[in-house]
Amino acid sequence: MSLKEEEVDNDKPMTFQDSRHQIDNNKQPDDKRLLHFGDAKKDMEVESKELVLSLQSQLTDSYKKMQEMEYQSNRLKATLREKDDKWQKSLSRLLKGTQDLRWAQLDAKEEILRLQFDWKDQLKNFGEELQTLVAAASGYHKVLAENRQLYNEVQDLKGNIRVYCRVRPFLTKDSTKQTTIDYIGENGELVLANPGKPVGKDSRRSFTFNRCFDTKSLQEEVFLDTQPLIRSVLDGFNVCIFAYGQTGSGKTFTMSGPTNMTPTNWGVNYRALNDLFEITQTRVHVFRYEIGVQMLEIYNEQVRDLLVTDGSHKKLEIRNNSQLNGLNVPDANIMPVTSTDDVLELMKLGQKNRAVGSTSLNDRSSRSHSVVTVHVQGKDLESGSIFRGSLHLVDLAGSERVDKSEVTGDRLKEAQHINKSLSALGDVISALAQKNGHVPYRNSKLTQLLQDSLGGQAKTLMFVHISPDADSFGETMSTLKFAERVATVELGAARSNKESGEIQILKDQVYQLKEVVAKRDAEIAILNNTIKEQLEKADNIANTEKVKGKPTNASKPRRRTSNEAQAQKGRKTTTENGNANAEVCLISKSSIYAQNSRR
Numbered sequence: 401m402s403l404k405e406e407e408v409d410n411d412k413p414m415t416f417q418d419s420r421h422q423i424d425n426n427k428q429p430d431d432k433r434l435l436h437f438g439d440a441k442k443d444m445e446v447e448s449k450e451l452v453l454s455l456q457s458q459l460t461d462s463y464k465k466m467q468e469m470e471y472q473s474n475r476l477k478a479t480l481r482e483k484d485d486k487w488q489k490s491l492s493r494l495l496k497g498t499q500d501l502r503w504a505q506l507d508a509k510e511e512i513l514r515l516q517f518d519w520k521d522q523l524k525n526f527g528e529e530l531q532t533l534v535a536a537a538s539g540y541h542k543v544l545a546e547n548r549q550l551y552n553e554v555q556d557l558k559g560n561i562r563v564y565c566r567v568r569p570f571l572t573k574d575s576t577k578q579t580t581i582d583y584i585g586e587n588g589e590l591v592l593a594n595p596g597k598p599v600g601k602d603s604r605r606s607f608t609f610n611r612c613f614d615t616k617s618l619q620e621e622v623f624l625d626t627q628p629l630i631r632s633v634l635d636g637f638n639v640c641i642f643a644y645g646q647t648g649s650g651k652t653f654t655m656s657g658p659t660n661m662t663p664t665n666w667g668v669n670y671r672a673l674n675d676l677f678e679i680t681q682t683r684v685h686v687f688r689y690e691i692g693v694q695m696l697e698i699y700n701e702q703v704r705d706l707l708v709t710d711g712s713h714k715k716l717e718i719r720n721n722s723q724l725n726g727l728n729v730p731d732a733n734i735m736p737v738t739s740t741d742d743v744l745e746l747m748k749l750g751q752k753n754r755a756v757g758s759t760s761l762n763d764r765s766s767r768s769h770s771v772v773t774v775h776v777q778g779k780d781l782e783s784g785s786i787f788r789g790s791l792h793l794v795d796l797a798g799s800e801r802v803d804k805s806e807v808t809g810d811r812l813k814e815a816q817h818i819n820k821s822l823s824a825l826g827d828v829i830s831a832l833a834q835k836n837g838h839v840p841y842r843n844s845k846l847t848q849l850l851q852d853s854l855g856g857q858a859k860t861l862m863f864v865h866i867s868p869d870a871d872s873f874g875e876t877m878s879t880l881k882f883a884e885r886v887a888t889v890e891l892g893a894a895r896s897n898k899e900s901g902e903i904q905i906l907k908d909q910v911y912q913l914k915e916v917v918a919k920r921d922a923e924i925a926i927l928n929n930t931i932k933e934q935l936e937k938a939d940n941i942a943n944t945e946k947v948k949g950k951p952t953n954a955s956k957p958r959r960r961t962s963n964e965a966q967a968q969k970g971r972k973t974t975t976e977n978g979n980a981n982a983e984v985c986l987i988s989k990s991s992i993y994a995q996n997s998r999r
C-alpha cells in the first residue's frame with residue numbers, strides 16, 4: 401500500500417498486521433531504532449488500545465446486533481407460535497366440524513333408513529287403503545251406474561223428458577274471463593254463481609238434471625250416455641234429441657262436431673248413425689234393417705228440404721204421421737244410407753244447402769233450426785214383425801231473446817220467428833208439464849214437427865248448453881230455468897212401433913182392400929155421373945113431349961132400375977165416406993217410405 405493510500409485510510413482502525421507492517425517499515429539502524437523504539441511502543445500501545453477500543457466497539461455493535469436479531473427472532477417465533485396456535489385451533493375446529501359432520505351424516509343416514517322403512521310401511525298401508533278405496537270407488541261407480549240405469553228405467557216408465565246439461569269451455573280468446581259455474585256434481589247437480597252478487601241469498605242457484613257434463617267432457621263420453629236411448633230406435637221406438645242453448649253455447653258442437661271434424665270429435669249425429677250401422681251388422685241374421693235419412697231446416701217458419709240436389713226451395717208441409725209410416729214431412733227426400741261415408745256425404749250436402757242465402761254458415765245456423773231425422777225400419781226375419789223407429793236430431797236456433805229494438809229488417813223477422821217458435825216450444829212444454837187437455841202444437845212449425853216426440857210415446861232428451869262466461873249469466877239462468885221446466889214433463893211410457901207379422905199382413909190387406917174400395921168408389925162415382933146425366937136427358941125429353949101434349953111413359957111415375965138404385969146407393973156411400981178420396985191419398989203416401997227408399 402502506498403503512503404498516500406495509507407493516509408487516505410487513516411480513519412480506518414488499524415489491524416494487528418497493519419501495525420506489524422508499520423513496525424517492519426519503520427525498522428531503522430539500531431541507534432535510531434532505540435531512539436524511536438519507545439515512541440513506537442507508545443504508538444503501538446495507543447494503537448492497540450485504539451484497536452481494542454475499536455474491537456470492543458465492534459463487539460458491542462455485534463452484541464447489539466445480536467440482541468436485535470435475538471429480539472427479532474423472538475418476535476418472529478412469538479408470531480409463528482401465535483399463528484401456529486391459531487392454525488391449530490382452526491384445524492381442531494375443522495376436525496371437530498368434520499367429525500360433527502360425519503356424525504350428522506351418520507345420523508342422517510340412520511334417519512333416512514328409518515324414514516325409508518316408515519315410508520315403505522306407510523306406502524304398504526296406503527296401497528292397501530287405496531285398494532280398498534278403489535274397490536269402494538268401483539263399487540260406488542257401479543252403484544252410481546246402476547242408479548242411473550234404474551233412474552233411466554223409471555224415467556222410461558214415467559216418460560219424463562231427459563235433460564243433460566253441457567257446459568262449453570272458455571274459448572281461447574276469453575280464457576281469462578270469470579266463470580259462473582260454481583260446482584258440477586256426478587249426479588247431475590250444477591250450481592250457478594251470480595257474478596253480480598258474490599254473497600248473499602241470491603249469490604247461488606242450484607239445478608239438478610239427469611246428467612251434467614263439465615267443460616272437459618269429451619264427445620265420446622257425451623255420446624256414451626246417449627247411446628242406449630239411440631239404440632232403442634232399432635227396437636221401434638221414436639227418439640228425439642234436441643240441443644237447446646244460446647248462440648255459441650255449443651249446440652252444433654254436440655250434435656255435429658267442430659268445423660274441422662275428425663272421427664274423435666264427431667258429434668252425436670255421426671256417432672249415432674255409425675252405431676246404428678254397427679248394430680245392424682251384428683244383427684244381420686236376425687233382423688233386416690233399412691235406414692233412411694231426412695234433413696230439414698226450419699227458417700222463418702218455413703220447412704225446407706236440405707237434401708235437394710237441384711237447389712229447389714220447395715215449401716214443405718208437416719203432416720200428422722199416423723198413416724204415413726212415421727213420416728212427418730213426406731214430401732222431403734229420404735236418402736237410404738248404409739255406411740258412415742253415405743252419412744258424411746249427406747251431411748255435406750245438407751250443410752251446403754243450409755249455407756245458401758247466407759253470408760256465413762254460422763250466421764244461418766244460429767238463425768234456423770236444423771232437424772236430421774233417421775228413419776229405421778226393421779223386420780224380424782223369424783216372426784216377420786216389423787219395427788219402425790225414428791230418431792230426430794234437432795239443433796235449435798240460438799235461444800237468446802233478441803231485443804226487437806236492436807235489430808231491423810231481415811234480422812228482426814228472423815228474431816221474431818225464432819222467438820215465436822221457441823216460445824211455442826215453451827208453451828208446449830208448460831202445457832205438457834201441467835198435463836193440460838190442450839197442447840198448442842200447431843203454434844209453430846217446430847212444435848208441429850216435434851209433436852210425436854214431445855207428446856207421443858217417444859223417448860226425448862234435451863241437451864241444454866250453457867256458456868261459463870260471466871257476461872252470459874242472464875241467458876244461462878233463463879236457459880237453465882227452461883231446462884228445469886222441461887225436466888218435469890212426463891210424456892207417458894214410451895211405446896215401440898212394433899207390429900207382428902200377422903198384423904202387418906192384415907194391415908197390408910186392409911190397405912189393399914181400401915185401395916180396391918177407393919177404386920170402386922171412383923168408378924161408381926163416374927157411373928153415377930153418367931146415369932145422372934142420362935136420367936136428366938130422359939127427363940128433359942119427357943118434359944118436351946109433355947109440353948107437346950103427348951102422353952108418354954116418361955110422364956108416368958117411373959120405377960127406378962136396379963142400376964139407378966145402385967148408383968144412388970153409390971152416391972150415398974161416397975158421401976158417407978166423405979174422406980174416401982182423402983184416404984186414398986194418405987194410403988198412397990203410406991208407401992212413400994218404400995218408394996223413397998227405392999229411389
Ligand SMILES: Nc1ncnc2c1ncn2[C@@H]1O[C@H](COP(=O)(O)OP(=O)(O)OP(=O)(O)O)[C@@H](O)[C@H]1O
Nearest residue numbers: 568569646647648649650651652653658765766798
Ligand atoms: N265442448 C266444447 N269443447 C270445445 N269447443 C267447443 C265446445 N262447445 C263449443 N265449442 C266451440 O265453441 C264455438 C261455438 O260453438 P257452436 O257453434 O257449437 O255453438 P252453437 O250453440 O251451435 O252456436 P249457434 O247457435 O250459432 O249455432 C265453436 O267454435 C265450437 O267449436
